[in-house]
Amino acid sequence: MKNLFDFYIGQMRIAAVTQLQYRAANYFYMIGMVAEPIVYLVVWSTIAEAQGGMVGGYTAGGFAAYYIVWTLVRNMNIVFTPYGWEWRIREGQLSGMLLRPIHPLHGDIAYFAGWKVAVIILWLPIAAVLALVFRPEINPTVQEVVVFFIAIWGAYLIRTMLLWLLGMITFWTTRVGALFELYFAAELLLSGRLVPMSVMPPWVQALSAWMPFRWAFQYPIEALVGDLPTDQLWLGLGMQALWIVLAGGAALIAWRWAVKQYSAVGG
């Protein structure tokens, strides 16, 4: 246990230090990412104003708050891409990973978690600029801030597990592009990334309640921006834990099958 803890600290430190070296690269990436929520924000605040000030319970200022916090949650959602498995297998990277005494999932969780530390530091000025330009309506309580800080890491873990699970498909076929894109489209619509669920028709909201996506995206945003009642605020963390266990368990089982399929390439 102590060894694992040391491994996490070491791996996270390496990631954070490395990524802080590539500040310009990270900034280009993050600024490119900001364009997407700005499109949504401008579209939906235009509609909110045309509808007499509100859509799905959000005013223009409410949308501004939603989509600015969105940018941080989106960054927390960046994990090892399922497309990356093809590269790991083809380049023989995986053979090396299998030789280590620690499960490779730990390596990914720790490395990207370290990167997040760098990302959060780099994100603060972007958020400040966006807040000056778009005037968000936001007044969180201390309790909401605390839950938010836990929830963004919960979101990170849910998405890590889900995309690991998805990436496992690469062990059986390399024609994965369409399948991954289908997953990302479902995620876009059902997670709150495109719009808050309250803007969606009721049947979509009902559907998303049974999916893990919103707990990795909308819930952390709402925890800070929305006015969730106290019980729902804390219940959300429980839902996150549930999905981390479910998706993580599935990922570990899939990993066992997948490795049996694996015959080394390159290496």
Next chain:
Amino acid sequence: MSVIRLWLNYVRVGVLGEMQYRVNFLVQLLQSAIALATGLIVLALIFSYTQTLGGWTGPELLALMGVHTLVGGLIHMSIQPNMERLMQDVQQGTLDYALIKPADSQALVSVREFRLWQGVDVAIGAIVIGVAVFQLREALGWEQALGFALALLCGAAMIYAFWLILTTGSFWWVRMENLLELWQGLYSAGRAPVGIYPDWLRYGLTFLVPVAFAVTVPAEAVTGRLTLETLAGAVALAAALLIGARWFWFFGLKHYSGASA
């Protein structure tokens, strides 16, 4: 004319290469269908709340989406693969092999790659534009069709010039590919008509990054709101950017020393 012959030769080689991977066509078709479905769902959602968005009706925004898909297909089919290869060549020093060939260097680095299957997006974009024009129930006159073709040509030329300028930057600054991430984000802003953005962003998307000219202006042509002044402006800006890009390419080339030398 030798440039066109050169291009056609590379297109032939590219097509022959892609023909070996026919299943990729199906994969691309599925991916494009998913993107199209997502786009249509977003439009349906927007117009379940409102009749117009920034003065654009449903069919008009559909036309805009068609143009966005079509131009995106052109970029992925030809512009982006060529520029990515150029960046890689600068990093690895293999640009030498292109430079010693007896052809115009700018023309050569701009035509070497051709991704046939990305053309699915061009076809889908064209179909979406066709459906939108049909829904608009206004016969498209030949002036508008001509205006659309010209606007599209200018938009494509501007994006090519913009990419070449960015890529030429890799003669000085090797890790240019991160700028491409930035581009992808900014191009996605073209899915909404630039008129709805705040001023600073609208000017940025018009003059700093020519997304407005590449997507909104051709869409204005099919929805009958293109003015002659805008079209003239597009032609002038396209010409200026092409000349600027060519000058900058040769200027940058002087600073190229070869990575292996």
